[in-house]
Amino acid sequence: MAMRMFKLIYVLYQIRLLSLVAMFRLASAIYASGTNLMALLQFAARTYGDKIALADEQETLTYSQLFAQSKQLSAHLEKEYRLTGGKRVGFLCKNHASLVKAVYAVSFTGADIYLMNAEMSKDQLQGILARKDFHLVVYDDELSALLEQTTYMNAKLPSYHPTSSAINNLPITSDSEKQKQRRTSSGKLVLLTGGTTGKAKEAAHQPSLFNYLNPFSAFLTRLQILNKHTAYIATPIYHGYGVAVLLLFCALGKKVVIQRGFDAERACRLIREHQVDIVTVVPLMVHKMLKTNADDLKSLSCIASGGAELNPKLVQETQSQLGEVLYNLYGTSEAGLNIIAVPQDLTYSAHTIGRKINGVQLKVMDDQKVEAPIGSVGQICIRNNWSMRNKASAWIETGDLGYRDEKGYYFLRGRVDSMIVSAGENVFPFEVEQILLTHPFIEDAAVLGIADELFGQRLKAWIQLVPGTEMTKDELLDWLRVRLARFQLPKEISFVEHLPYTPLGKLDKKALI
Template sequence: MQVFKLIYVLFRVKLFSPLGLYSLIAAIHKYGINLMPLLSFAERVYSDKVAVVDDHETLNYQQLLLQSKKLSAIFNERYQLSSGNKVGIMCKNHASLIKAIFALSLLGVDVYLLNAEISKHQFNNLIKRYDFNLLIYDFQLDSLVKQSDYANGVVLSYHTDLPAISNLLNSVSEQQEIKRSSPGKLVILTGGTTGDPKAAPYKPSLLNFLNPFLALITRLKLLNYRTAYIATPIYHGYGVGILFVLIALGRKIVISNGFDAQRACSLIREHNVEVVTVVPLMIDKMLNNNVEDLNSLACIASGGAQLNPRLVGETMNKLGSVLYNLYGTSEAGLNVIATPQDLSYSAETIGKKIDGVRLKVLDQHKNEVEAGEVGQFCIKNRWSMSNQNNCWLETGDLGYKDSRGHYYLCGRVDDMVVSAGENVYPIELEQILLNHPEVEEAAVIGVSDEKFGQRLKAFVLPAANATVTKEELFQWLGPRVARFQMPKDIAFVDDMPYTPVGKLDKKQLKFSEKSF
């Protein structure tokens, strides 16, 4: 079945056509095993089609390839970059970021995608740990870089006067042919909102990434659509993975420097966007901004954070069966997808495994649990960090599988609370609270308790014009939760803390609780 699916997809993306096969083979022979053959293939097949639209420029596939190649030669000639060097890129979504990724990959450079919202402390730790040969960044981050301990070469993404990708490409330079080099790594840095992020390195490999490539194309039906908007940061694994798939398909890719709900809705309307990548917070903001602008959407691919069941229902009611839920980690890549049909079956599911994934649910003693029992997700696949097929990765995520093969999240391992000997999962209380008509958002953490060891505490953001009191919420919860799920306290808040990429930041809630 998988073989027939592969053949069908390869025919549709023109890889089984004489031109497609020749283009791919010629590109690999010319450039070697790196990301440039992907762009070269797309240029040969989709040459004059629009590739990227951002806040600065619009490029077709031919222009994107030519500028990426020229940039590669400039990096090699002016900055002596070559195989084995390390380059950090600290940029939001724009064409210069995409050009730099392909240009550096051609040189065999290890490319580190840094969070553009990084703190000064984290940045200093990263540059000490990795000693980058060059740093590429947005001018808005200039003060961060200049106040740090970084002392090597720098290039801005855009600037009229200072060395930047935008004006380097306008300079006169001899286009020397870049020799084939050893493939470099693309390094994704995980989370790290308060702690230091960890590196998840990947090496380019068509065979290793075939299963997630096919899963995205077939389950999200990407072959049916022409235009996609990547609203999530490309410096995360989710964003950059979708970028490469869309380039292989020759799609028009819309990106913007940062997310603003009104701007996002306008872009979707202006470009008749059919596919958008988001985190749940983005969906919520867009639905509340101008839902009429979203009528062209046929696929909303949500990832990076837990989907609120209420948001699933609201999206379906307003836009129809267009919502998909993607589950993966920076280290393990994409592993589970929920289609609109899966979310109709259960608004709480993260879906079913994609082909090629081995997923075990293990208890604290590393024993596999039965269907319906909660344990930690442990994953093995060919496309995980360092592409080590013989390595099981502990995700740190708790969840379970039902009898029909659907998976569900129950939070992080360090979120679980042991109250009077019972394992209690904050996410279950959160989902119950979200069913209250006057609760807009809810977050639950564990707090110390002299009698039970630990208990739950709920933080509630009331809906607009809500009048519900703490006592009324406790009374409402009574028949809906087990004794050990009843929170010790409920605190009303004016807003919820979120990370820059839209994840609920429970670390801030725990810190504020300790400070209080």
């Protein structure tokens, strides 16, 4: 306990909370609101006041305004929808101010928060609604048709609407109504993970200051967050990465810029206009912004990339055009943030995901559930204090293959279910993809296993060429033969105009089959 308290004091000192005034504000916010996200926002409002907290396409809010409107919304939700601890609220929203206000407001009621993928299919949404039986769904108006196609019959509240009842035009709550709200403990924050098809997995997190000290401290120090002023969250808030950065920057009194969806041209313009110095992205976003207008990105001192593997060619291109500003973050919705590569790590190797952060126990396990030796590939398994709490085992199997080198750097080798056995040899499609991406004529590549009568399985490669270049299958195979083992060579090669990506920026290999 003494060590945990020392760590808490150290982190509070780092973010300049360790003063009598600041500590009093934090304690009084918790006393007034309870242990929930609203206490964090109340502290921020009292500490940072008229500093800009949030800016989207429709409004710009100071910390005082964001707190006041979130608290009024919370009173409305408690009165009209009877939200209390134990009830469940689903969110089907893209990035905007109404979503942020509602997340804080629902937390103040004590209800559980479920963040759903706004790009999901009708069948996936129907499955979630049937299993969770939400008491209320907060949704974007453009998704109303999707919601109406389901059997959901409980309360619904639009995030925005020009005339009807919605978060953006709810009546202001009277003082007498506001006084009726009680102190509460925050409910669960549940991330419904997975793609846009199939059954979503649940990653439930119970907020705890002590549990999150290590990732909080690592994010602060390794990314030098205290020196930043304005963040652009380009990744969806319904993804764990987006909501974590939103809450962190609230505690630090930083300005956060968001937009409903990612568009490279608008993103570049936002970064230039707001002089953004840190942006949260997936690699595909970085690629698109560099191609659109690299000059607009000159204010960036930190590009925090996560959610998908970094292309080593993209690492080199970013360093060439913007300098050492690219960071690679490895985490999962279930296990949270666990590994960080700073720019110097990516100079050591453009392929690395970095070194683990304090508080993480990490094992690379082989097929026999035995820890693999250094340099050998196995499944990455993680245990920490901030992982999801709806798992029977404390160790989380990430489903990612990887290895650790002798210097403590970690490297990915694809997914467990992507490895194939070809004529008795274990073959990792990810390794072949990484080699292909080093070819100067190849813009993007995907590799998958296919059935083969003679070898059991072989590889097939889908290749997207750099515009204006040409290459034949035989030319590519000749280039690969000196770089790959014979059993790694693709049996089939298909040249395509574009490779498919999910709305979260991950290569959608299912769409290739």
